[in-house]
Amino acid sequence: MAINIVGAITGVMSCLCTQNCLQESLGHHIRHLRRPKRNLNKLKSLLEELDARKVDMCAKLNQMWLQKGMNPKKEVELWLKNVDEIANEVNKIIREVEQESGSTSVLSPFYYSSRIKRGELIEKKMEEVRELLEKGRFADDSLAETSPQKGQTLPTTKLMEHETTMKNLTKILNFILDDRVRIIGVHGMGGVGKTTIMAEINNRLLRENRLFDSVIWVSSSKDMKTEELQKVIAGKFDIDLSGFQDETSGAATLFEAFQRRKKFALILDDLWEPFSLERVGIPIPTVENGCKLLITTRRVSVCRGMETDRDVKVKALTENEAWDLFRDKVGDEALASPDIKLIAKDVAKECMGLPLGIVTVGRALRNATDISEWQISLMGLKASALNIEQMEESVFSRLKFSFTKLKDDTSRSCFLYCALYPEGNHVDANELIEYWMWEGLLGAVDSISASKQKGKIILNELKYACLLENAADNEMECVKMHDLIRDMALTIMKTDP
DSSP, rough: OHHHHHHHHHHHHHHHHHHHHSSOOOOHHHHHHHOOOHHHHHHHHHHHHHHHHHHHHHHHHHHHHHHHHHEEEHHHHHHHHHHHHHHHHHHHHHHHHHHHTTSOOOTSSSHHHHHHHHHHHHHHHHHHHHHHHTTTTOOOGEEEEOOOOOOOOOOOGGGGGGGHHHHHHHHHHHHOOOOOEEEEEEEOTSSSSSHHHHHHHHHHHHHHHTSSHHHEEEEEEETTOOOHHHHHHHHHHTTTTTOSSSSHHHHHHHHHHHHHOSSSSEEEHHHHHHOOOHHTTOOOTTTOOEEEEEEEESSHHHHHHHHEEEEOOOOOOOOOHHHHHHHHHHHHHHHHHHHHHHHHHHHHHHHTHEEEEEEEEHHHHTTOOOOOHHHHHHHHHHOOOOOSSTTTTIIHHHHHHHTTTSSSHHHEEEEEEETTTTTTOEEEEHHHHHHHHTTTTTOOSHHHHHHHHHHHHHHHHHHTTTEEEOOOOSSEEEEEOHHHHHHHHHHHHHHOO
């Protein structure tokens, strides 16, 4: 047996020398025959060390991305890619060694030839792994860099913790993920929390890198014209449109800027009138380009005018949610008193689930420990006196704008008339229109039928503006007025009879 093995080795050596003797010594080949497993175990240990370094580096990169929004540098990405590649190569060698063990006779020249070649490959991989270990000694400040600004992160509030808000948020996010939905409308009365929800949407889209190349937030303003909207959008792109002669040139420039941002999500907050996307310079979202347009508005008619594919109505908070938000704004110091806490719950109810009203009243009464102050505030809210600090400015000025945007004095008079009904009352829609007629609020109309038709148009306008809401009633069509909207209407009638 020993003679056969020696003969086999001699045959292998003669074969190898024919091909390689000019390049390598006989001792170099013998080294791979004497201790075949030692180098393989060394290679395994080096690979484990390399994998540990990769795990540590990925943990640092993940922390830098979460805390500072930083992404790996190209050099680091290449190193990680090379680590994965060599790990696959080494694992393949290990599997092949395990599979070939015992499958080839030691008397075969091919056994020793294969072992020598495998040993040379193992040595080569050991050197490559050592090289990667050395190259992987990156300093922390050279691992990652800040990415180009994809959009602007916006502050959000505790409102996002409530179930009602989260349902709306989830619904909007599902529409965004639906390739068939291009334009999404979010509507509801002023102060109900539309902007807060969309701010959270904005931030989530920024964190989710795979969805959009850029996320653009634009706040609309009262009676904003086309050129004014163009300038606001241009400001997001650091473009100066002051030198352009007309809106067409500005539209062409904005269109190119949007195109450079490829797949974008544009959020237009607080839109009051529909407009032409082409006229402003906004590319029309399509299934092919993957872009999305999201708008918030107080009017359903704006959603229709913008040709939204899906609409979401934002409703008021539930009583429990409203109390949680109110309690957070008031603070624990004031609510430590059982008597004040009892009144505070009534104060929170008077805000009727409208987040803007809850936050404003809650902040005005924060840490107020004088029970008489709470009693006066509650009486003021119930009597529509509204003397609470900043209530007029923060809440009613916004709600009142919905009133001033009604198309004419006839619609405004009909709206104010609704405030004469008791608080929380469900009003028969047909009865309301008839009262408008008998009071002469609908003006001179040729026939009763035409007058009723005009009344229905105005009623729909008030509902679309979220100044009236549909009320649940199985037998007849009813409407109701949100309590804060009613308070606003009563204030208008007191100041301007």
